[in-house]
Amino acid sequence: KQEVTQIPAALSVPEGENLVLNCSFTDSAIYNLQWFRQDPGKGLTSLLLIQSSQREQTSGRLNASLDKSSGRSTLYIAASQPGDSATYLCAVTGGGNKLTFGTGTQLKVEL
């Protein structure tokens, strides 16, 4: 059974700092990995998707990497802003296009 873990569970940083969120998964047989953002009480916003054959994807200040063989992904956020405050979730796609979600990292960017 696939298990996805995210470290740290919570993170508080000053505005402007670069930061890295970590995601690990136990079964490397995945089709892709997605990073999502969730604001309190809201749905999920897809940030980046990395195919299993890719190593990284970039969108604006976000960069996600994938090391499928070691079961790890990182989300790098450059020059963090208070508007980046949210919970970040990684999810891997397995058989049947089903997503298995990580435990989430709650990020707070302070002025």
Add this chain to the structure above:
Amino acid sequence: SAVISQKPSRDICQRGTSLTIQCQVDSQVTMMFWYRQQPGQSLTLIATANQGSEATYESGFVIDKFPISRPNLTFSTLTVSNMSPEDSSIYLCSVDQGSQMGQYFGPGTRLTVL
């Protein structure tokens, strides 16, 4: 990407009653999914909603408790039956947009059971 809406956005219900949640997509999609997010937890897949056939449920979820309909390629409903306070969660539907885009989610339905 598909635009997904859910109704209701939130509800407060009494123990023992049932609530039906609707999920509408602005384009035809093959695969739709229903997830539950309990307070302070991550998302757990309830079932895959299949058009024209019964839903496929994950371990720990049963049709009698969470009946699902999928009458066409743009719409699905999830019913939470005989509710208890433990059913208080956010319920989200998602659609699969293919291998290049992944899954997209609706805004969720926040359910509180008293």
